[in-house]
Amino acid sequence: MSDLDSIDLSLLRLLQEDGRRTTLDLADRVGLSPTGTSQRVKRLFREGFIKAVRAVLDPQKLGRGTIVFIQVRLDQTAPHVFDRFADAVANAPEVLECHMVVGGFDYLVKARIADMTVFQEFLQRVILPLPGVRETHTYASVADVKPDALLPV
Template sequence: MGDLDQIDRSLLRLLQEDGRRTTLDLAGRVGLSPTGTSQRVKRLFRDGFITAVRAVLDPRKVGRGTLVFIEVRLDHTAPHIFDRFAEAVAKAPEVLECHMVVGGFDYLVKARIADMAVFQDFLQRVILPLPGVRETHTFASIADVKPNALLPV
């Protein structure tokens, strides 16, 4: 983990738990002055260890209560097809994550939709028209067992 000492690791853990912690609170928890703590947090941002601070929303309360995972197999695997697929999926607001994977399919798409009643529309409007899509398999999550896990540091 690069040039991180125990205080840096503690700051990263604390900020993952609650990104709204004040510098004063952080300083008290890691045993540094507020100025020293502020400098370390700024360095963690500058060096790319912290890439963003954002609110975690309740998907149900914002009309995205259903989580689906979609395996996507492309009709052929050429660089231009991968590029076109990646560009197109990046524009779909329902798609939370998309990973190119090794195995029996090419991409794993994680999306949030209102409910299964709108899933067919989402699949036909967003996923199936993506460049090169040959086949899909969908898995709907029935329980969030470990959502938004913190990275171990």
């Protein structure tokens, strides 16, 4: 972060709020010329501070209104088992995020499904057949309290 000045941080905040902002709008808001603003944004992309620009979709309208969190414990903690699990979960479109964690289980999986009526099918089709799965615990979200939080910059 030491390479970023207050204008860079402002650009990151503005683009994080709305990635469709034009260069002219950004320039006006940060007090730079459009050319200077464009060069800074390109540098922020090039240096990896901005990874991508995406649309945020409405999961309810797309038939994916339910979030489930699944704790997964593997039957062994060998590198090849972790690698096989990671490869398999990366190919499951319902899985939004998967984190290897320390503690009482090995992975925390976040998935979006239509509703709880299809959860059992999802669990049997996607999670339980994954390599090395020994035990799972599932928690269904009943409310999105702070979805898609912005990073503090």
